Amino acid sequence: MRWLAAGATAATLAILPGTAIAAIPPDASRGGETNVGRAGQTLYSNITYSGSTGNSGKSGKGFVAADNWTPPACWYEPRSPAEFQAYVEGFYNETVNYPGQHSYAKTAAGQFRDIYKDGKYKNYNLDKAGEGAFWVAVRNKDRENDPAASSCSKPAEWVPNGTPPPFSNPVTPAILAESAYSRIAIPSSTVTLAPADNTKVNLGTWAWLDPSRFKPVSVTATLNAGGTTLTATVTATPQSLRLKPGTKDATLHPASGECPLNGGAGTPFTPGSENQTPPCGVTYLRASGNGTYPLQASVTWTVSWTGTNNTAPTQLPPGTFEGEPQNVTVQEIQAVNR
Known part of the structure; x- marks a missing residue:
């Protein structure tokens, strides 16, 4: 999701990172997939796919579900303290070091970082590794331009092991299945x-x-x-x-x-x-x-x-x-x- 857009207020920007963050910075060692651009980061799910998948992670051309059904656009997934730290620090560094970035965007990125580094949480709960995870909003890459992809709008929260995540749509096997639906490669129907x-x-x-x-x-x-x-x-x-x-x-x-x-x-x-x-x-x-x-x-x-x-x-x-x-x-x- 691109959310450090010119024209937004500093107060809004201070909220947006907490309401729409979804994964980790780009390289695989950080555990997720992002697309970094002038306006910020587009953030996606950490789900991987294997088997008879279509090109570019999309099903064969023309495969249409009955009743206009579509897979979910977003949900919430867990990230370990180290994974979450990598995301926040990566986001912060991208923002403050981007050439020509507005000062209010840098301030907002710093405020967001402080919540998890020195504020509500201390040093990303690294001392609690193995005891729980940060649950963050993610989006389905196949539906990144769908307005519904912005409906997962709650800030990242620490959830101890064995405690249900405080969200209406945390990731489940059913969500994984629904997200895989559009990636099935269907052969051409030439008779x-x-x-x-x-x-x-x-x-x-x-x-x-x-x-x-x-x-x-x-x-x-x-x-x-x-x-x-x-x-x-x-x-x-x-x-x-x-x-x-x-x-x-x-x-x-x-x-x-x-x-x-x-x-x-x-x-x-x-x-x-x-x-x-x-x-x-x-x-x-x-x-x-x-x-x-x-x-x-x-x-x-x-x-x-x-x-x-x-x-x-x-x-x-x-x-x-x-x-x-x-x-x-x-x-x-x-x-x-x-």
Whole structure:
């Protein structure tokens, strides 16, 4: 979060660090990830991800959760006294040494530092290492520009071991699972068609997915900070394939346009099945003329998770991945009169 912005009052700045701090300075030895810029530090969660993750920590393009569900934007995580000291001192040094930084920003950074160094807390509670942790507000990197990411607004607090954190949304395995949801890499929903290049009017066109690619995929989220270790594994399983033929002059198979996968990925065409109705596919009723029809396929995936203290799969909202349109040429069947 960038919060040493020009124009803010010194009093406001004195509050902001305590209400929005979220992790540790940039290098890995300090235990967190930040983005330092002229306006301050953008602060993120300490959760790490492994498994079938997408590029840049985001799910495959077009994966949309049902009912407009979104993962949480922020929560609270523990930091050991040493980790928290590294954050505060790093923030303070960044602020006071930044070229052209306003004096009120430096004053605010000093006031914030004093709370944990020489004020309410003494020397960051380093003498209490192993007895508890500082709990700090963090944000989901995937939603850093969402206004909801600023809703975790309580100052960092020391919490002794065995005492519940005084926040409404401290990190839990469920939060880890929800944060991992958007990082699942979903394969493209391109279907194989038969006939492959040109189909004919009133001829059933078979559609199926590559079974080697459409199988369950998983992402594991792990938090290891402040003496706390939590994990959650999110698994997405392909459930059904839906076809949109790109024209109203078509009959879908089945009529709903939704083909259950039932552990597979549709039924591949086999020679000799030309006159059969495809179990999953489309019959075009009108030629495409000089153009093509944009057939579009989407796959619905069920999503569940297991993790720390949760061995039975717990459902998350299903998601749908919609592939790019595939151009289909449809020709009239030519008959010869003798």
